[in-house]
Amino acid sequence: MPGVLLLLIAGGRDSPRAAPAAAAVRGRVEIRNPVASPEPRPGIGDLGVDPAYQPSVDTRRAVVYLETAPQPAFEEGGEMHATMRQEHETFVPHVLAIRVGTVVDFPNGDPFFHNVFSLSKTRPFDLGRYARGHSKAIRFDEPGIVRVFCDIHSHMSAFILVFAHRFFAVTDDQGRYRIDRVPPGTYTMTAWYEGVARQSRTFTVPDEGGTVDVDFSLR
């Protein structure tokens, strides 16, 4: 899967024309078989359970992105920050999409330790244990998919998708998305969901710009 993101190349199938009128690409991603909220392993060794723990991982989000993008999109830079919090033994957000070069903060909001780590080839890291009110940060310099876990709480997991360009979006809780300022051209757009489903669609942004609708239905 990370390979998909690494294959980003400059230019659409048809190179964008000289006088672009950028369009908004929008649509809806329907998820037919949503992934269940992760449950803790059966607590055979537990003497009791924490009544405050109510698993509520938002697993409805998909990520849509252009497989190819115009050359200038790769040159847009600047210091970017994002945050993935640790709250109630979950990562919030559960899916985070960022650009290469983004620094992600991992603040701990729980009254106990977490130990955020990833063994992903894209960006392996281990933040160690730290308490509430503290935060550590990681900069992501390579495009790809980073699976994030907690070493203490095995049911905690999240995804960070790192893109080399800005043409991507995370769907809202209705499955809708919108990507602005897409130059004219023909593109392939992919919808990705939890590493278990993905679908690609080809569409064209006309020279006059406007709005292009691209919907997905993931099984």
Add this chain to the structure above:
Amino acid sequence: MKGIVRRNRAPSPRLRAFARSPIFLIVPACACLLLAAFAGPVTAQSLPTAPITTAGGRLTIGGDASASISPSDEYYFDYSDYNYNLLRQVRADAAAALRLGNRLALLGDLRVEGPVGKGPWTLRPYALFARIRPWPQRAFDVQAGLIPPVFGAFSRRAYGPDNPLIGFPLAYQYLTSLRPDALPASADDLLRMRGRGWLTRYPVGSTTADHGVPLIDGLHYETGVEVHAGNDPIEVSAAVTAGSMSAPRVTGAGSGAQVSGRFAYRPAPWLALGVSAARGIFVSSSVTDALGAAAQQSSNDQRALGFDAECSHGYWLVRTEGVLSSWRLPALRAPFLDAPLRAFGVDVEGRYRIRPGLYAALRVDHLGFSRVAGSAGELPWDAPVRRIEAGAGYSLQRNILMKIAYQYNWRDSEYNRTSGLVSAQLLFWF
């Protein structure tokens, strides 16, 4: 043809000796570990990484499987009450939790395990209990059935990635010379079995040679009822179970009950402290019944006090646990065993995460025994043991862990004094 076809020859004694030596395992295991560590993390997440959830989220199924290998433990430092070496075993667990509303859950763990090489395989329920929460919003639980022990800390985290090494702490695993079904009639009988916990024989009760028991049985859960109250920072637990910590029993029939309790306090996220106490009937009723009134009037119990602490920050995790156990046995013949037999086990364990997926760990362990007076003088009633185990673990995948460890044991006895063992383990969990 006669000149071409050769009969297979048996390996030379030198080759056989090499195959049994630690080097035979150390070299390939180290090579694998180094290769894995420096080849970069593996990204494939093709195996399940999370428990399976079904029945509308009410049923959760998890599991783990491990295979451990080491040279033969000829001096029985790592033998368990299964009659095989804990460093040479294959084990698989399937655990399930079924939530029936917000007040009741059923939990179970089915375990199959067997030794590497020849030996018996067992399939048994490791845990099987109901968890009842009378008031859903209050941190108060009642658990009944084959339940996790209240005492100490290691029993509840003995398997899986929670054990950074492969061996167990001595207090939970090392076989002392005491047996619940056979008794020494005198101090001399007991002292004759010093350092021979893997196969002891006494004149009272069962006269068949069999293994002794550890201070705490870290391989079996207990049968009974427990209550647990509180949440961070204070938790209190108490249990009534069958048997004793050394020898838990499936039923209380004829064996008496054990009362145990635990108080845990977490003053800060980086520090967890616990104290435990237990008292239960140790000597089997078959023995006390046979001895008659003399045994019935005397004590035949096991008492224990324990402490445990866990301290962690950043890439460090340090744990320590101590157990003071005493057994009172019927005094039958001179020289009498009229004082409680005491044993103290303490271990300190540390883990440091070197880089993503790779850690190093060390455990230092000691098991000491009180002295008793025999005809030939005063000696610890069992041979004191010390152990150092150092190792490393590397996650080939988030839930596939490879460990390698080297363990060195000292026993203060006339024979089988020291033993060095290298071991490796592959562990998968979901």
